[in-house]
Amino acid sequence: MEKCLIAIVGPTAIGKTALSIKLANYFRTEIVSADSRQFFKEMQIGTAAPTPTELAAATHHFIHHKSIEDQYNVGAFEKDALEVLEQLFNIHDVVIMVGGSGLYVDAVIYGLDRFPEVDSNIRLSLNKQLETEGLETLQKKLKALDPESYKNIAIDNPQRVIRALEICMGSGKPYSSFLNKEKVQRPFKTITIGLTAEREVIYNRINQRVDLMVQHGLIDEVKTLQDKQHLNALNTVGYKEVFKYLEGDWSLDFALSEIKKNSRRFAKRQLTWFRKKEDTMWFDFETPLDIIIDYINSTLKNKSN
Structure with a gap:
């Protein structure tokens, strides 16, 4: 069978992690994360990284493997991810990739765009x-x-x-x-699954997730990182707003409302990015698992013919 990468994409809080674990269990394979915020071990609650239970349900790669002090970019991730995929494809015919960082997903599937040297x-x-x-x-x-x-x-x-x-x-x-110049040829095929929902549903899920993050200790997590807030990794939604609260610039209610607003804006940009890819098959986030599996299996069969 030809080797195949199944990429799960979509906006934040849509259910990508849950679907990726179900698919990994069905295909008896492993998961490569392409979520650039979940690389950092110090950032767990505010990035909605997989829980210990979720991590135990399937083998994950590129979750909490770096420190916020490390210099790590999309070029380094492309190289590392391709090396891991090469190893995984020696064992599995199918590997799952999941993430909301469009640039990092594209780096693995298509290769990075090449830019001129500048001063x-x-x-x-x-x-x-x-x-x-x-x-x-x-x-x-x-x-x-x-x-x-x-x-x-x-x-x-x-x-x-x-x-x-x-x-x-x-x-x-x-x-x-x-951007979008001639892309490299990968030694594997890709099936891209997009999860989506009505805008109101996405926004409600985001708001609920932020409330859960607070219940699970977001404020305390950000407090432990306060002296590191100058680092680029922490200049991100969920952290920069809480820093404003901790410094007394904002009330807690306002900081949380800003996290929700900025997360909604982020989700809108994610959808804009992913919807430009014509080869993505979109499913409503509540689509039964067997329908998605049937689509993947029929596509795998067609790709192998």
């Missing part, structure tokens, strides 16, 4: 501007230079904004013009 001083200048003028100034600059990237990248992530800007400024061309 390193540009990044230093942009980092300094971030410190002195804030992220909003850089966002406005990106919107002017490359509206398409402004619309599609994780605009609340300073690292992504600076990366796009340095390419725009260093090459004289939009960052988006270097």
Whole structure:
């Protein structure tokens, strides 16, 4: 049988983890996580990482394998993930990949886009501007230079904004013009399953998840990381808002409402990213498991013919 990667994608809080475990058990295989926030061992509650029970239900890779102090990017993940997949495909015909980080999912399936070398001083200048003028100034600059990237990248992530800007400024061309060029051929086929729901349902699930995070100790988790908040890994939804509360800038109610709002915005960007992929088969999040398995099995059969 030809080797196949089954990728489970979709917005945050839609049920990707639960489905990936069910599929891993059905195919008697293992799971590769492509959720860039769940790489870090110090960030468990605020990233909705799989619980100990979920981790025990199927073998996972790339969950809590790095520290927030480590320098780890999508290029390093692509290399590491392909090495793990090579090992797993020696044992299994099918492997499951799950994650909401579109760039990391695409790196494994299609390979990374290649960008020109640019003067390193540009990044230093942009980092300094971030410190002195804030992220909003850089966002406005990106919107002017490359509206398409402004619309599609994780605009609340300073690292992504600076990366796009340095390419725009260093090459004289939009960052988006270097995207989606010819992709590499992988030694495996991919079936991509997307989970979705009505917007109201997604938003309600996000709100419920944030409430559960607080019940499970989100505030205490963020407190332990307060002296590390300058690290890029912590400049993310669920952590940056609680830092504002801990520093006395915001009330707890307002901080939690901001987490919910920013999570909803993140989910909207995730859907925009994943829906651009024409080869994704979308299912409502409440679709019975046997229907999804039937689709995968019939697709596997067609791919092997």
